[in-house]
Amino acid sequence: MSLEIRKISKFFGGMKALDGVSLSVETGEMICFLGPSGCGKTTLLRIIAGLESADGGSIYLDGRDLSSLPARKRNFGVVFQSYSLFPNLSVAANVAYGLECRRWPGAKIRTRVEEMLALVHLGDHARKLPHQLSGGQQQRVALARALAPEPSLLLLDEPLSALDAQVREELQEEIRRVQQHLKITSIMVTHDQEEALSMADRVMVMKDGRVMQTGTPMDIYRKPENSFVAQFIGKMNVLPAQKEIPVQSHVAAEGSRPRVIGIRPEDVQIACCSREEGTFNGVVDQVVRLGNLTRVSLRVGNIMGGEKDFTIVSELQGMGDGLEVGASLPLCVQPENVRVLEWH
Ligand SMILES: Nc1ncnc2c1ncn2[C@@H]1O[C@H](COP(=O)(O)OP(=O)(O)O)[C@@H](O)[C@H]1O
Numbered sequence: 001m002s003l004e005i006r007k008i009s010k011f012f013g014g015m016k017a018l019d020g021v022s023l024s025v026e027t028g029e030m031i032c033f034l035g036p037s038g039c040g041k042t043t044l045l046r047i048i049a050g051l052e053s054a055d056g057g058s059i060y061l062d063g064r065d066l067s068s069l070p071a072r073k074r075n076f077g078v079v080f081q082s083y084s085l086f087p088n089l090s091v092a093a094n095v096a097y098g099l100e101c102r103r104w105p106g107a108k109i110r111t112r113v114e115e116m117l118a119l120v121h122l123g124d125h126a127r128k129l130p131h132q133l134s135g136g137q138q139q140r141v142a143l144a145r146a147l148a149p150e151p152s153l154l155l156l157d158e159p160l161s162a163l164d165a166q167v168r169e170e171l172q173e174e175i176r177r178v179q180q181h182l183k184i185t186s187i188m189v190t191h192d193q194e195e196a197l198s199m200a201d202r203v204m205v206m207k208d209g210r211v212m213q214t215g216t217p218m219d220i221y222r223k224p225e226n227s228f229v230a231q232f233i234g235k236m237n238v239l240p241a242q243k244e245i246p247v248q249s250h251v252a253a254e255g256s257r258p259r260v261i262g263i264r265p266e267d268v269q270i271a272c273c274s275r276e277e278g279t280f281n282g283v284v285d286q287v288v289r290l291g292n293l294t295r296v297s298l299r300v301g302n303i304m305g306g307e308k309d310f311t312i313v314s315e316l317q318g319m320g321d322g323l324e325v326g327a328s329l330p331l332c333v334q335p336e337n338v339r340v341l342e343w344h
């Protein structure tokens, strides 16, 4: 089902937790809300779920206004960070619970529970109690339980935050696989940019209750519209606009906010070129060798004639043989790799 969020706002006392948030989610799409802690992700998800009311704006599910529909009638599947399974019920009974509440016939419930547990690879664990499972397995049960009643929307609030890195990565793939298999419209909240980029069809980046940018992972990374998005997703050199660094006119940002320029570290090439447009010198400040990647910080402030020293970070493939602190090297940036960003 499609979801249309229009200008949602929410106050807690005098504090504006959401400030005119709009988003269209297409049928079968997976959207991630991404942003730092406190930016309003959970509040927005809870409003969509009907667990919290908005102070302004509206939400439509397949064109139908949701405001008059209480949470229990929305038939949305919700998964939270804490698995919140019933500790005294078996895995199968946990998954069956929502179906019993909805008065599904017994035979249909048994089939559905089996189907759901197979989907999340827990077929052999049906009779166990939650405490007999690992954290990752418990979250799989929570996912199966949320999906069992054939919800029209799947809402996940930081479902993987409590899990260690390896399990987390497995479950990222698992959730995405299940979501695509069922073609269920889904929204997942996360503060982890890698998680958002790897799982979502589109990412909505939030800050202070506002949408900073919505786009595909590729768009968000390649074409960030402001310095916040640029620095929250991946690494970005953000510098004041200056004449030494040429910019292609078509990437110039519109709007009235102050502008800066952004260059990804992998787009700063060292000693790559003879003197030409886009070449300037930097003095190596630090070299960090990460094996497959070398991160080099270079001071360029004096060359640009500004009052402040600027540091540009370059990332090179490999071990950066021969790079030494103190060396003065030509740097080169292609104009198409320089983005003009609004300052946020
Ligand atoms: N029930 C509440 N009462 C008062 N303030 C709240 C409540 N829920 C959330 N907030 C505040 O609203 C802001 C957004 O919170 P939240 O949506 O939980 O952020 P996120 O999920 O992005 O970390 C925060 O400043 C938080 O402290």
Ligand SMILES: [Mg+2]
Binding pocket: 041, 042, 043, 189
């Ligand atoms: Mg939250």
